[in-house]
Amino acid sequence: MFLEKQEFSLHLANLAVKSLIEEAELTPKPGLVDKDNSGSHSDMTFKTMIQSAEALEPTFRGIAEASFKHDLSQELREEIAAIGRRGEFEMLEATGGINTHKGAIWALGLLVSSIAMNPDGSSLNKIAFTAGELARFSDRNLTEQMTNGKRAKDRYGVNGAKGEAQQGFPHLIKVALPELFTSRNRGIEENHCRINALVALMASVDDTCILHRGGAEALSCTKSLAAEILASGGVSTKQGWKLLGRLDQSMRKYNASPGGSADLLAAALFLDFFQQSRTQMTQKQQLLLNY
């Protein structure tokens, strides 16, 4: 790609922040913070989400710089874990103590690191696979704390954010990106393509955010309503749009929110933006060569 370390790292960090902002901007989203309302989150606003996203630029830049042309190793895993934890702290400072993007720092941090390790090019599948390999190294400096995610994992035996990453982000590669690309190929407007990708995630992800607030009933209700939307042709159809409203009501009934799916949607947008930037860059380089 012929970019230097600092320029490339800034580019990745900007794409990561852009993906968080565009995820927050996507409206309407069931149970989540969007431009219209705060869904099931009485402690968050659209403004908090944007402040949080912008505060994370140095975190993603730091992770990219640390990973640039670095081998996959325990040392790298621990270095980016330390930067990621500082990022969590900075997020909490920016939001006045509210956890807006913890899962997103984790997923995007690993993906940024994976791309920066091999800046000259990998397929999206390979990027997610390498991010998974990195996530499988243990972080020996981690002070074990009880979290909502761990409680949900212990109680319901699900994989959660850690398992998703360690398996190489199957929901990104097999669910969110295919739905995004298929919807685009059907000529659907971009906003609806992204909501379809979110709905596809909600139909499949064992979201510890939903489990911790609403239990197994809320998760199974979410999955079946989301699957119904997809079966009706997605949110660009009259029936799909109507069902999206029902999914929103259901999230509110359980006071639950698909925060894990929202993070994975941001991660899918990030990979999509990165792919587009790579294509644009190659075209620009070809133009320069042909000039």
Ligand SMILES: CC(C)(COP(=O)(O)OP(=O)(O)OC[C@H]1O[C@@H](n2cnc3c(N)ncnc32)[C@H](O[C@H]2O[C@H](COP(=O)(O)OP(=O)(O)OP(=O)(O)O)[C@@H](O)[C@H]2O)[C@@H]1O)[C@@H](O)C(=O)NCCC(=O)NCCS
């Ligand atoms: C490995 C870590 C991700 C920690 O994971 P763990 O499961 O222990 O911890 P949680 O604190 O619960 O955070 C996990 C967050 O991941 C998102 N998520 C949930 N399910 C999935 C899934 N199946 N796949 C992917 N991602 C998932 C989700 O994030 C979103 O929800 C957040 C709000 O959550 P919560 O605080 O529970 O919210 P409320 O319901 O509002 O809480 P209450 O007010 O009711 O208490 C929001 O932030 C979204 O982002 C989960 O919350 C990882 O953090 C870790 O180990 N980090 C260390 C640093 C590191 O190694 N970094 C590496 C490189 S950066």
Ligand SMILES: Nc1ncnc2[nH]cnc12
């Ligand atoms: N839009 C959103 N609303 C609530 N929690 C989130 N976590 C990540 N994105 C979110």
